[in-house]
Amino acid sequence: SLRDQLLYPSTGDLSPDDYPDGHRLSQAHVLRQSMSGSKLLAILESVELGETAVRMGKGDPIRGLDVVADWSNILSLGEQQRLAFARILVNRPRLVIMDESTSALDVAAENKVFSLLNNMAQEQRHSGLPMTYISVGHRPTLLCHHEVKLLLKGGKDYSFARISRSDKDAVSNEAVLSNF
Structure with missing residues (x-):
């Protein structure tokens, strides 16, 4: 059901x-x-x-x-x-790992579901039960919904990088333009 x-x-x-x-x-x-x-x-x-x-x-x-x-x-x-x-x-899990979780959604729907997820994560953080969510995908718009990205450099080499507000804004503006 x-x-x-x-x-x-x-x-x-x-x-x-x-x-x-x-x-x-x-x-x-x-x-x-x-x-x-x-x-x-x-x-x-x-x-x-x-x-x-x-x-x-x-x-x-x-x-x-x-x-x-x-x-x-x-x-x-x-x-x-x-x-x-x-x-x-x-x-309401404490850890969410998503693989291509929005690949069949348009950008507006992606924004909506990630907004719901982010709101829930903030509620849980304030209640003392923080939630972490990780997503894997090819869409650049996913950057808008995260704070850190993992860069795989080949072999065993990797690094973490903070996602800046300007990076998020650039991706968001690009997504808006591509919807015309």
């Missing part, structure tokens, strides 16, 4: 009573029990996938969350990438 896709890897129907005394209840199962349908729908809306739940539920988005389907055949690659970002927003 779409709900299971959002909650992955915390899917399953276990409750706290299913655990023997003395065993820890995993955070994943607690998450599954605590995430309301309306909260999941709000997250889907934030990544512009709310209409998917409405469509699959034939007008009832809550029902749409529980429709079982082959999502890889229903969702476009861009929608699958948006769903992956929604999953990050649901699970």
Whole structure:
């Protein structure tokens, strides 16, 4: 179901009573029990996938969350990438590693999902549980969403470099011009 896709890897129907005394209840199962349908729908809306739940539920988005389907055949690659970002927003991990995570999104959608990710990272930093996100990709616009880049120089040689505001602005201006 779409709900299971959002909650992955915390899917399953276990409750706290299913655990023997003395065993820890995993955070994943607690998450599954605590995430309301309306909260999941709000997250889907934030990544512009709310209409998917409405469509699959034939007008009832809550029902749409529980429709079982082959999502890889229903969702476009861009929608699958948006769903992956929604999953990050649901699970709130401390480390996120992304490979070509926005390759099927336009620059505006890329900016939107990375803005959501950055806002979540700032919230977590203030709560004492900082999040690190790393992305690999070919798009120069990815630089706008990061503070440091890793330069691979061949062999075992590498270096880190801070991404300056002027570098981000140059990439951003170039992306705007290429959209005309």
